[in-house]
Amino acid sequence: MNFVLSHLNGWEVSPKNDHFPVNNLLHQTHYITISFIKPPSPMYQKALLLLAAFGLNAYTPYLLDSRPDALPICHSTPHEMAGMAADPAFQRLHQTPPTYQYQGQGETVTFQTPDGKMGSGFLLKSEKKSDKWLFVYQEWWGLNDHIKREAEKLYKDLKNVNVIALDMYDGKVGTTREEAGKLMQSTPKERLEAIMQGAFDYAGPKAQVASIGWCFGGMLSLQTALIGKEQMVGCVMYYGRPEQDIEKLKTLPVDVLGIFGSQDQGISPEVVAQFKKNMKAADKKLTVKMFDAVHGFANPSNPKYDAAATAEAYQLSISYLKDKLKA
Numbered sequence: 001m002n003f004v005l006s007h008l009n010g011w012e013v014s015p016k017n018d019h020f021p022v023n024n025l026l027h028q029t030h031y032i033t034i035s036f037i038k039p040p041s042p043m044y045q046k047a048l049l050l051l052a053a054f055g056l057n058a059y060t061p062y063l064l065d066s067r068p069d070a071l072p073i074c075h076s077t078p079h080e081m082a083g084m085a086a087d088p089a090f091q092r093l094h095q096t097p098p099t100y101q102y103q104g105q106g107e108t109v110t111f112q113t114p115d116g117k118m119g120s121g122f123l124l125k126s127e128k129k130s131d132k133w134l135f136v137y138q139e140w141w142g143l144n145d146h147i148k149r150e151a152e153k154l155y156k157d158l159k160n161v162n163v164i165a166l167d168m169y170d171g172k173v174g175t176t177r178e179e180a181g182k183l184m185q186s187t188p189k190e191r192l193e194a195i196m197q198g199a200f201d202y203a204g205p206k207a208q209v210a211s212i213g214w215c216f217g218g219m220l221s222l223q224t225a226l227i228g229k230e231q232m233v234g235c236v237m238y239y240g241r242p243e244q245d246i247e248k249l250k251t252l253p254v255d256v257l258g259i260f261g262s263q264d265q266g267i268s269p270e271v272v273a274q275f276k277k278n279m280k281a282a283d284k285k286l287t288v289k290m291f292d293a294v295h296g297f298a299n300p301s302n303p304k305y306d307a308a309a310t311a312e313a314y315q316l317s318i319s320y321l322k323d324k325l326k327a
Helices: 042-059 145-158 177-186 189-203 216-231 269-281 307-325
Strands: 005-008 011-013 019-023 029-033 107-112 118-124 132-137 162-166 208-214 232-238 256-261 286-291
Touching: 107 189, 118 145, 118 189, 132 145, 132 189, 132 216, 132 307, 145 162, 145 307, 162 189, 189 216, 208 216, 208 307, 216 232, 232 307, 256 269, 256 307, 269 286, 286 307
Parallel strands: 132 162, 132 208, 208 232, 232 256, 256 286
Antiparallel strands: 005 011, 011 019, 019 029, 107 118, 118 162
16 A cells, blocks of 8 residues: 555554554554455545544544643643652652551541542631631642641641641552552642642632642642742742752742751752752742751651651741741
């Protein structure tokens, strides 16, 4: 067969003997093989290629559509720590947390997200009406009872601040590091941002928001500051991957408190040093406290949990948050 069917519904189909490389708009190539009992007619050949192209177009994981009404959520982008989640070495930095059942205050709430879905979080509502909010972000395990306990501790110490621990995995929680790695890797950036924006909408246009998170949540805390713009008043990140785009960092509305470990093999001291340089280039204030500790040192389930470093880091964090939230 010596014809080419070009740009069919976003595909190029070029036959080569009986193996057909089909290239979609993502520059991915799929090969299909068609075997014939007897030579088909030219019209039948074209019909087969039409069906093959339409079938593979339906198979494509992402649809790139330039129409004004196209939904951007159709294109899924990996977030900044997705690659790390798939790395066995990074996975080994996390020990499976022990079973713990939270029995404190708080309730699960739901809210609309701009991608047409629902988001949720664990809310500890201020006893007095308040527009002050703290967004708490999970580690890579998900919104488990350990994070709820941390949220309650912050809630009690801040007073008159609404504290919400956001569920970034939509109800899923990893109980092994393999499960956590898959959850962290598979949650697209668009969904994470939709949950963040939904939380801002839930808090309201007058909300003053600070954020805090650990590991995966440390990255999310910083991304929240970039999304929240004028509603943000503060950002604390524990050993999370920093934003590397200096142009994005230039849009930060707040200074950042970063807490890291010098023995961290995931978010290494070299990564932190580059973050410092990038923040300086962006003309933004960054306060870094580097502890002689490993990744996840503030998690009690970590065999290398450092109680002294955790206590000091918490005092730095709570002092910063009280100052920013005027609590």
